[in-house]
Amino acid sequence: MTVIVLSGPIGAGKSSLTGILSKYLGTNPFYESVDDNPVLPLFYENPKKYAFLLQVYFLNTRFQSIKAALTDDNNVLDRSIYEDALFFQMNADIGRATKEEVDTYYELLHNMMSELDRMPKKNPDLLVHIDVSYDTMLKRIQKRGRNYEQLSYDPSLEDYYKRLLRYYKPWYEKYDYSPKMTIDGDKLDFMASEEDRQEVLNQIVAKLKEMGKLDENWKPNLVK
Ligand SMILES: Nc1ncnc2c1ncn2[C@@H]1O[C@H](COP(=O)(O)OP(=O)(O)O)[C@@H](O)[C@H]1O
Numbered sequence: 001m002t003v004i005v006l007s008g009p010i011g012a013g014k015s016s017l018t019g020i021l022s023k024y025l026g027t028n029p030f031y032e033s034v035d036d037n038p039v040l041p042l043f044y045e046n047p048k049k050y051a052f053l054l055q056v057y058f059l060n061t062r063f064q065s066i067k068a069a070l071t072d073d074n075n076v077l078d079r080s081i082y083e084d085a086l087f088f089q090m091n092a093d094i095g096r097a098t099k100e101e102v103d104t105y106y107e108l109l110h111n112m113m114s115e116l117d118r119m120p121k122k123n124p125d126l127l128v129h130i131d132v133s134y135d136t137m138l139k140r141i142q143k144r145g146r147n148y149e150q151l152s153y154d155p156s157l158e159d160y161y162k163r164l165l166r167y168y169k170p171w172y173e174k175y176d177y178s179p180k181m182t183i184d185g186d187k188l189d190f191m192a193s194e195e196d197r198q199e200v201l202n203q204i205v206a207k208l209k210e211m212g213k214l215d216e217n218w219k220p221n222l223v224k
């Protein structure tokens with residue numbers, strides 16, 4: 001039984017890989033609340049006003065998801081609570097949160113992480129990070145086509161996305177809640193290429209076997 005958390009910038013392919021991986025491993029996917037998230041469009045319309053509210057919304061849903069996933073012990077999460085502060089800190093650094101909001105946020109996060117630390121299973125088994133360049137990220141955001149995420153909606157999103165990418169390297173290096181691995185999301189087109197999809201799955205399965213989380217003789221639940 002495994003809990004795998006995915007990470008990566010906007011449009012990296014986390015939701016897509018969550019679907020592919022959970023089917024392959026025969027585990028249950030947890031998707032982030034995006035299309036049904038009432039605060040997300042408000043945030044893109046007025047980031048300064050809604051950065052704190054959006055973060056509390058995401059943090060709450062991520063807390064619920066990781067608790068359920070660690071209890072069930074058979075899941076893939078398309079983004080997790082471990083990535084939450086990366087987003088909020090970046091927004092705070094560009095002046096979208098007051099000192100009081102920052103202090104309140106970190107106190108809330110700390111309380112939630114302490115609660116996770118008291119659970120029988122405290123941590124995920126593996127973090128799979130999808131690494132993408134700015135060009136790839138932008139292409140995928142365009143392909144997905146959510147209006148408020150497009151540079152045509154707000155040209156300052158170019159700086160926002162580039163800044164977000166810069167926060168990922170130190171975040172990944174510091175992450176130590178579980179073993180971790182990186183997928184090259186620029187090179188491996190796991191949506192269009194069957195060969196690339198299999199390569200990504202092979203890399204993840206090899207890591208799980210190396211960690212003793214999958215039996216050496218394990219075979220996929222579903223071969224497409
Ligand atoms: N490796 C990939 N190659 C090509 N297109 C991809 C790849 N991963 C995702 N996409 C496409 O990019 C868009 C964003 O993917 P999505 O899974 O929603 O990313 P995320 O959950 O990381 O934001 C979708 O239209 C998806 O079909």
Ligand SMILES: Nc1nc2c(ncn2[C@H]2C[C@H](O)[C@@H](COP(=O)(O)O)O2)c(=O)[nH]1
Nearest residue numbers: 009010011032034054055058084087149
């Ligand atoms: N300010 C924040 N925005 C966030 C956070 N998590 C996700 N998001 C935004 C980014 C995208 O517009 C959308 C979906 O993200 P994907 O990476 O799944 O495409 O939601 C966050 O914590 N803070």
